[in-house]
Amino acid sequence: MLLDVVSFSLWVKLSHPTLQPFPQHELFLLDGGLGAAAFTTRRVGNLWARLFVDGVEKPLSFGYLPAEEWGHVHVEATRGFSGPLHVMGSLAAGLTGAAVDSFAGNLRGTVVEVYAWGRALSPFERVQVRASPWALVRV
Numbered sequence: 001m002l003l004d005v006v007s008f009s010l011w012v013k014l015s016h017p018t019l020q021p022f023p024q025h026e027l028f029l030l031d032g033g034l035g036a037a038a039f040t041t042r043r044v045g046n047l048w049a050r051l052f053v054d055g056v057e058k059p060l061s062f063g064y065l066p067a068e069e070w071g072h073v074h075v076e077a078t079r080g081f082s083g084p085l086h087v088m089g090s091l092a093a094g095l096t097g098a099a100v101d102s103f104a105g106n107l108r109g110t111v112v113e114v115y116a117w118g119r120a121l122s123p124f125e126r127v128q129v130r131a132s133p134w135a136l137v138r139v
Contacts, residue, residue, distance in 0.1 A: 005080065007117040008077075009126075010073055010112070012088075026041055026043075026090075048075050076121075
C-alpha cells in the first residue's frame with residue numbers, strides 16, 4: 001500500500017503492444033483501481049501530470065513508452081496518491097473468474113528498480129535515479 005506518492009520511477013523493457021497476449025484489451029503499465037491512476041494503452045488517468053522517458057519529458061501517452069528496449073520511465077502526479085498501485089497489470093484483472101480475463105490487462109515485459117516518492121523530483125534527482133547502478137548493466 002502506497003501513501004501520498006507523487007513520483008514513480010521504473011526501468012522497463014516492454015514487449016510491443018501488438019506482441020502482447022491480448023492486444024485487443026486495454027493493457028496497464030500502472031493501475032491504482034480508481035481510473036485516475038491508470039496509465040494504459042488506451043488512456044492516462046488525470047492523476048498523472050508529467051511523463052519522462054530516459055530523462056526527456058514526453059506527452060502523457062502510452063505510445064511514448066519504450067518498446068523492445070530498456071528504458072527509464074518516470075511519472076509525476078498532480079497530487080499525492082495513496083492505495084495499491086499495480087505495475088504492468090490491472091487491479092481488476094482476474095476478478096471476473098474467466099480464464100482469458102485473468103491476464104487481459106497485463107503487459108508483457110520486464111521491470112526492475114521501482115521507486116516511489118512523496119514529492120516531485122528535481123531535474124537533478126531524476127538524472128540521479130536514471131543513472132543508478134542498474135543503468136550500467138542493462139542488456
